[in-house]
Amino acid sequence: MISDEQIRQLSAQELKVPPELLQPAVVLQSLPGFDSVQLLMLMVALEEIGVKMPTTEAANLRTFGDILALHRN
Amino acid sequence: MPRAALIALHHCVPARRLTEAELEARFGAKNVQSIAKLSGIRERRIVEPGMTAADLAFAAADRLLAARSVARETIDLLIVTTQTGDYQIPGTAYVLHERLGLAKNCTAYDLNQGCAAYPYALALVQGLFASGVARRALILNTDALSGVIHPQDRTLVTLHGDGAAASLLEPAQGEEGLLGFHFGTDSSGWRYLCMPASGARQPRGENSSAETIDETGNVRSAEHFQMNGQAIFHFAIHQVPEVVREALVKFGVTIADLDLVILHQANRFMIEQIYKKLGVPAEKQFFYLENVGNLSGAATPAALSEAARQGKVKPDALILLAAFGVGLSWGIALIRLGADGLAPIAASTDLTLADLATP
Numbered sequence: 001m002i003s004d005e006q007i008r009q010l011s012a013q014e015l016k017v018p019p020e021l022l023q024p025a026v027v028l029q030s031l032p033g034f035d036s037v038q039l040l041m042l043m044v045a046l047e048e049i050g051v052k053m054p055t056t057e058a059a060n061l062r063t064f065g066d067i068l069a070l071h072r073n
Numbered sequence: 074m075p076r077a078a079l080i081a082l083h084h085c086v087p088a089r090r091l092t093e094a095e096l097e098a099r100f101g102a103k104n105v106q107s108i109a110k111l112s113g114i115r116e117r118r119i120v121e122p123g124m125t126a127a128d129l130a131f132a133a134a135d136r137l138l139a140a141r142s143v144a145r146e147t148i149d150l151l152i153v154t155t156q157t158g159d160y161q162i163p164g165t166a167y168v169l170h171e172r173l174g175l176a177k178n179c180t181a182y183d184l185n186q187g188c189a190a191y192p193y194a195l196a197l198v199q200g201l202f203a204s205g206v207a208r209r210a211l212i213l214n215t216d217a218l219s220g221v222i223h224p225q226d227r228t229l230v231t232l233h234g235d236g237a238a239a240s241l242l243e244p245a246q247g248e249e250g251l252l253g254f255h256f257g258t259d260s261s262g263w264r265y266l267c268m269p270a271s272g273a274r275q276p277r278g279e280n281s282s283a284e285t286i287d288e289t290g291n292v293r294s295a296e297h298f299q300m301n302g303q304a305i306f307h308f309a310i311h312q313v314p315e316v317v318r319e320a321l322v323k324f325g326v327t328i329a330d331l332d333l334v335i336l337h338q339a340n341r342f343m344i345e346q347i348y349k350k351l352g353v354p355a356e357k358q359f360f361y362l363e364n365v366g367n368l369s370g371a372a373t374p375a376a377l378s379e380a381a382r383q384g385k386v387k388p389d390a391l392i393l394l395a396a397f398g399v400g401l402s403w404g405i406a407l408i409r410l411g412a413d414g415l416a417p418i419a420a421s422t423d424l425t426l427a428d429l430a431t432p
Contacts, residue, residue: 027288
């Protein structure tokens with residue numbers, strides 16, 4: 001079972017931001033130094049630990065909460 | 074049933090290079106390098122004012138026909154695939170039919186397809202050969218998306234180049250030919266690759282040219298080509314391996330049977346992910362994007378053409394082409410080449426404005 005904390009740590013690593021910045025409401029594009037390429041790499045990393053998402057959800061990833069919702073669902 | 078065979082192939086890109094240095098000045102080095110690391114694209118070829126996708130297609134076809142001494146009156150089918158034609162009406166096939174000096178008995182029409190265009194056009198030729206409509210076909214895949222991308226939209230500017238490919242097909246004489254096709258559509262994603270104000274649904278006017286800036290500084294308007302990069306990336310690395318596996322089962326072949334697997338040249342990381350999921354070994358992979366960019370509908374045939382130019386296409390080769398994009402659509406073709414292989418055309422692949430001025 002993947003925990004929210006695992007998702008947070010992985011996201012922080014791929015997005016190159018401190019984990020504490022990753023609150024559910026935070027808009028990913030507003031993170032310091034946000035780079036859309038990092039988000040694509042995060043999508044790949046999430047898949048590698050078993051987090052699946054349909055293309056429609058990948059299209060609408062906007063906040064960290066959207067990412068958390070992927071594995072909760 | 075008569076089967077079509079791919080006899081000759083050539084491609085053409087504009088001589089104008091859009092370099093990393095130019096893009097770093099526009100977007101900043103960090104942004105450009107980050108995208109380049111993923112895309113594997115260091116340089117794009119883009120048209121200059123006065124040059125269009127039709128010009129690129131003309132040059133590719135004219136050079137191919139001249140090099141292979143093909144009598145133009147013997148071509149009885151012309152299919153042009155483009156999203157950036159010279160006019161909305163008429164189709165670019167008519168403009169090129171005249172310019173190439175093709176005969177009145179040559180059927181000509183456009184196919185509005187994006188990055189997946191090549192397999193779709195190949196299948197049309199196969200069907201039209203089978204129905205007796207034609208016996209010698211020319212496919213021209215051409216796109217010049219640089220003209221419809223906002224110059225400040227780094228998600229697209231950094232990836233796309235312009236280019237064209239010309240393919241000559243004739244009825245197969247032996248074991249060679251177009252052996253199988255596999256197509257599909259996920260229309261739930263058509264909005265993810267779209268130019269909103271480009272037709273009747275949203276006519277162009279004052280509102281359509283209004284620019285918007287996203288949170289990371291990309292600029293676009295409804296009159297520009299737009300991409301949801303997250304969605305397209307996801308579609309490519311999930312849907313494409315799945316449908317290629319379906320195709321292999323349908324064709325009754327395995328990766329081990331293939332000599333070459335050519336994918337749509339969207340970005341290097343994406344292609345590598347698909348190759349990895351399919352278990353395609355390095356010697357069966359091919360990349361043609363680092364110095365030209367993503368050539369959209371021309372990318373797949375141009376990659377095959379370039380592979381032939383680099384001596385990587387053997388006689389009798391069994392090749393799988395998989396292209397995907399706008400729609401969202403995908404097309405997969407299995408091709409067996411003849412004993413002559415796909416001998417490269419001894420002509421330049423560059424097009425300059427001066428070339429256009431030469432009669």
